[in-house]
Amino acid sequence: MGTVMKGAEVAKEMKETLIREANELKEKGIDPCLAIIRVGARSADLSYERGAKKRMELAGIACKVVELSEDITQEEFEEEFQKVNQDPEVHGILLFRPLPKHLNEEKIKNIIHPFKDVDCMSPVNLAKVFSGDDSGFAPCTPEAVIKMLEHYGISLCGKKVTVVGRSMVVGRPLSMLLLKRHATITICHTRTKDLEKVCREADILIAAAGKPRMITGDMAKENAVIVDVGINVDEEGRMCGDVDFESLAEKAAFITPVPGGVGGVTTSILAAHVLRGAKYLNGISKE
Amino acid sequence: MGTVMKGAEVAKEMKETLIREANELKEKGIDPCLAIIRVGARSADLSYERGAKKRMELAGIACKVVELSEDITQEEFEEEFQKVNQDPEVHGILLFRPLPKHLNEEKIKNIIHPFKDVDCMSPVNLAKVFSGDDSGFAPCTPEAVIKMLEHYGISLCGKKVTVVGRSMVVGRPLSMLLLKRHATITICHTRTKDLEKVCREADILIAAAGKPRMITGDMAKENAVIVDVGINVDEEGRMCGDVDFESLAEKAAFITPVPGGVGGVTTSILAAHVLRGAKYLNGISKE
Structure with a gap:
């Protein structure tokens, strides 16, 4: 049985640093604050919101939720967004997406202050992730993957890493973060031929496809490192990942559960981003 | 011997469309115009400039060169840049890079009008390339690779494509253009272990590493498609690519010479971008 990589352990390790940094800001008269903007009340958003609020509280970061009606107009939405965006007491903005279809998300991406863009919506931060400039904010989930691997001492330099999934939330930005750390990356997706073979070649296999248990026992080589980014609900209503944990835990050297x-x-990455945003916005540290 | 893919043939095919589109703009009273901004006089820049001027002339696109002294100050440079950037008669800007070290390139990237950014410096266009949104401008060289493959009827969907090189000028943006066309992409670089093996697995092998003839006969599988993006000068002062053409031409199904x-x-892609920029800027076609 391989080592099970636990998110809670990584979060625990990060906690002290977050608290210390939040305190350092408070000593300077800055009260770090995340604003969550939610349109409507999807259950997945509410669940993430609870987790984020709890994490901010543990770190000593304020968190305010701006809850908006699903039938808000574009004009009203932009007005509400700008209030938060221009509020000097807010240091990070998390906007749940996708927005309802009648709202223009593109416009918001171009409006958000790059220093407050803690989950990487703005072209400025996307371009930085793309080019390997880590002064910006990467999306939280891909950065969480990197943090997890670092915590467990898994080096990336020269490794063959296969990423299954090419979304702008995980697959693509994660590939760029891995490339920056000198991994040889392969990006797979629904059109990939012989996915099994490509996965079996990987030293590190990362599943971010959004398909329940699609990575099965024969799809990884012996002693591979397996990271599961999927969050799905299976037919029996249970939460599960993209990886069939049962059939892979035995052969993997390291594996993450879901x-x-x-x-x-x-959410720990999110907290770290809010603190960094607060420093940028107050000129304490440079981009 | 595989089919030699010739740039001149692709350029010839594109020529008629470019001329027609330039004429359509002129009939609307718009005189499409590229501005080339060159600081100093590096021989590679001068050589590309000659090619670009000739191509614009053939297409019926005006081309003006703004030549600036190597010791221009940041302030003066920005002023000159803004003149061109704000000139309603200019529809595309090609700035030779890298700039001399005392000049701030980052600032210019954020200043350039995204519609005039025909070689993809701006974060707006970079983010679009990254996310697979083709309403922006990709850098010209990666798009030239795609055009070359399309011209020779080489499909990308589901193909294993290995890109050697991870620069922001070729490797990374090209990988995103390939991904958009549903290729399974692998990005290799100096830290890649067992490069030979990774290259041999590719259906399509693209060399963009900037190392003279580094891709040798044993590094591609039988009937691979080989695209050489390298432009190097060998020890004897001759221009050569990253691919050892002699040792690969026999086994490749398709191969590009250098x-x-x-x-x-x-430069044909550059011309097409200027025409598209002119349409965007004049509201003739939407992004």
């Missing part, structure tokens, strides 16, 4: 894996690190 | 390959398509 729940209890990468998802447990994401 | 010179005479991808390089011959780049």
Whole structure:
């Protein structure tokens, strides 16, 4: 049985640093604050919101939720967004997406202050992730994957890493973060031929496809490192990842469970981003 | 012997469309115009400039060169840049890079009008390339590679494509353009272990590493498609690519030469971008 990589352990390790940094800001008269903007009340958003609020509280970061009606107009939405965006007491903005279809998300991406863009919506931060410039904010989930691997002492330099999934939330930005750390990356997706073979070649296999238990026992080589970014609900209504944990835990050198894996690190990354945003906005540290 | 893919043939095919589109703009009273901004006089820049001027002339696109002294100050440079950037008669800007070290390139990237950014410096266009949104401008060379493959009827969907090189000029943006076309992409670089093996697995192998003839006969599988983006000068002062053409031409199904390959398509892509920029700027076509 390989080592099970636990999100809670990584979050625990990060906690002290977050508290210390939040305190350092408070000593300077800055009260770090995250604003969560939620349109409507999807259950997945509410669940993440609870986790984020709890994490901010543990770190000593304020958290305010701006809850908006699903039938808000574009004009009203932009007005509400700008209030938060221009509020000097807010240091990070988390906007739940996708927005309802009648709202223009593109416009918001171009409006958000890059220093407050703690989950990487703005082209400025996306371009930085793309080019390997880590002065910006990467999306929280891909960065959580990197943090998890670092915590467990798994080096990336020269490793063959296969990422299954090419979304802008995980697959693509994660590939760029891995490339920056000198991994040889392969990006797979629904059109990939012979996915099994490509996965079996990987030293590190990362599943971010959003398909329940699609990575099965024969799809990884012996002693591979397996990271599961999927969050799905199976036919029996249970939460599960993209990896069939049961059939892979034995042969993997390291593996993350779902729940209890990468998802447990994401809000800690979010907290770290809010603190960094507060420093940028107050000129304490430079981009 | 595989089919030699010739840049001149692709450029020839594109020529009629470019001329027609330039004429359509002129009939609307718009005189499409590229501005080239060059600081100093590096020989590689001068050589590309000659090619670009000739291509614009053939297409019926005006081309003006703004030549600036190597010791220009940041302030003066920004002023000159803004003149061109704000000139309603200019529809595309090609700035030779890297700039001399005392000049701040980052600032210019954020200043350039995204519609005039025909070689993809701005975060807006970079983020679009990253996310697979083709309403922006990709850098010309990666797009020339795609055009070359399309011209020779080489499909990308589901193909294993290995890109050697991870620069922001070729490797990374090209990988995103390939991903958009549903290729399974692998990005290799100096830290990649067992490069030979990774290259041999590719259906399509693209060399963009900037190392003379580094891709040798044993590094591609039988009937691979080989695209050489390298432009190097060998020890004897001759221009050569990253691919050892002699040892690979026999086994490849398709292969590009250097010179005479991808390089011959780049300025045609630049011309197409200027025309598209002119349409965007005049509200003729939407982003």
